[in-house]
Amino acid sequence: MPHASCHWSYLLGLLWLSQLWAAGGAGYLEDNYPATVIEDAHLNTLQLLAKYKYPGEAHSVTTEDKYILQMHRIPRPGAKPVLLVHGLQDSSATWIMMGPYSGLGYFLYEKGYDVWMGNVRGNRYSRGHVKLNYNTDKSYWSFSWHEIGMYDLPAMIDTVLAKTGYQKLSYFGHSQGTTTFFVMTSSRPEYNAKVHIMQALAPVAYMTHVKGPLVGLGRNLLKVLGERAEVTPHSNLALDNCMLSAATVQTCMYYVWKIIGKDTAELNKTMLPVMFGHVPAGANSKQFLHYLQLQLSDRFCSYDYNAKENQRIYGRATPVDYALERITAPVALYYTQNDYLSAVEDVKRLIKRLPNVVEDHMYPNKKWNHMDMVWGISARRLAHPRMLEVMRLWEAGGPQNGTQSTREYIEETTSTAETVQEVEDAVDDAEDEMQDATKHETR
Numbered sequence: 001m002p003h004a005s006c007h008w009s010y011l012l013g014l015l016w017l018s019q020l021w022a023a024g025g026a027g028y029l030e031d032n033y034p035a036t037v038i039e040d041a042h043l044n045t046l047q048l049l050a051k052y053k054y055p056g057e058a059h060s061v062t063t064e065d066k067y068i069l070q071m072h073r074i075p076r077p078g079a080k081p082v083l084l085v086h087g088l089q090d091s092s093a094t095w096i097m098m099g100p101y102s103g104l105g106y107f108l109y110e111k112g113y114d115v116w117m118g119n120v121r122g123n124r125y126s127r128g129h130v131k132l133n134y135n136t137d138k139s140y141w142s143f144s145w146h147e148i149g150m151y152d153l154p155a156m157i158d159t160v161l162a163k164t165g166y167q168k169l170s171y172f173g174h175s176q177g178t179t180t181f182f183v184m185t186s187s188r189p190e191y192n193a194k195v196h197i198m199q200a201l202a203p204v205a206y207m208t209h210v211k212g213p214l215v216g217l218g219r220n221l222l223k224v225l226g227e228r229a230e231v232t233p234h235s236n237l238a239l240d241n242c243m244l245s246a247a248t249v250q251t252c253m254y255y256v257w258k259i260i261g262k263d264t265a266e267l268n269k270t271m272l273p274v275m276f277g278h279v280p281a282g283a284n285s286k287q288f289l290h291y292l293q294l295q296l297s298d299r300f301c302s303y304d305y306n307a308k309e310n311q312r313i314y315g316r317a318t319p320v321d322y323a324l325e326r327i328t329a330p331v332a333l334y335y336t337q338n339d340y341l342s343a344v345e346d347v348k349r350l351i352k353r354l355p356n357v358v359e360d361h362m363y364p365n366k367k368w369n370h371m372d373m374v375w376g377i378s379a380r381r382l383a384h385p386r387m388l389e390v391m392r393l394w395e396a397g398g399p400q401n402g403t404q405s406t407r408e409y410i411e412e413t414t415s416t417a418e419t420v421q422e423v424e425d426a427v428d429d430a431e432d433e434m435q436d437a438t439k440h441e442t443r
């Protein structure tokens, strides 16, 4: 892909140049964005929760294969637990970083849930291992999302259930957070029974129709990196280099849109520094390679090593399809029409294969992209209330009236406007408290 590599060298050149300018010309960020937004770009998940006056806890989880993960919790002891799992190169922050008026994590907390936000191996919060050092042991970086589904999710689910005393939780996954759920429940089907409902946001299993000029570029880059290399660890690089001038913002956004699908209306431009401050959050090259294999093979299957290694691991020369028919947990899917990574055709194919789809929801706005139901300006109003109603219904075992579908039930019972108003009132109260507290401190 000569075209793509040309773009790549352009980007590298630009980043290099901007490093030079950075020394002399700081100030664009400070001059154009509110101080509180710049602060949010630098805070971690727990610091964000503290700043906005929400309770926050960190919980350490050790997996069967000895990785040590850190979960973040907005605790509401005694309340029903929900587990939220982020996508590739993302972290627990994704559920709250757009602020209390926007984040799904805050929304669920305000609606009375005990909110647990996972961090999968390799991201900035989950870099521990009983024996290996992520910095010096190459073998730490040997996983794809297969291992995340096999070990990280079961360990996180078991931790949440053990700490809360509940038998089941509701699961929210975004993007890779859905892939890993499908890996888990097809490979370790006993985990189906621990889940009231799987809420799949921008689901990714089949990748045949993935769009994006960067895919070819990624493939070439990954060939050079190999299977064991950390890809873009979390740092201030994106923030420092993208927020240098209007031109660098535009260049960075050009690439962001090429990955997630362009939708300028839903992204709050004031919050750009926060996005660049939190993403990328770190991942292994093999996670990308595994996705690229799916795109080429037109399958949803385990990692393709080589014939000999496949024989040793799988007992056959080729990788094994994930047994989607074993996913008996109720699954609700929410997807968009301008999503480069989770294409409508691929989602529809997945829906046909899943045995227990209870909600199939494609958002009507043709511009919505891969991130809009998580970060979008309208997500609180147009996406989250339905998710809440679907969850409530399936926590209670689904529609009791045999003739009614989830959709009919939701359409009869939900008043989106009310749900949103209640949460906004709660956030306002928290904000008033915060202002009182600040006044108190400054006095």
Ligand SMILES: *[C@@H]1O[C@H](CO)[C@@H](O)[C@H](O)[C@H]1NC(C)=O
Pocket (backbone or CB within 6 Å): 037, 099, 268, 269, 270, 271, 377
């Ligand atoms: C965008 O973000 C800023 C800063 O957090 C916030 O004040 C503003 O209300 C947001 N705009 C919208 C449309 O949500």
Ligand SMILES: *[C@@H]1O[C@H](CO)[C@@H](O)[C@H](O)[C@H]1NC(C)=O
Pocket (backbone or CB within 6 Å): 401, 402, 403, 404, 408
């Ligand atoms: C069951 O649902 C159907 C369709 O929504 C409705 O017509 C019927 O009245 C419901 N029956 C009961 C007992 O709620």
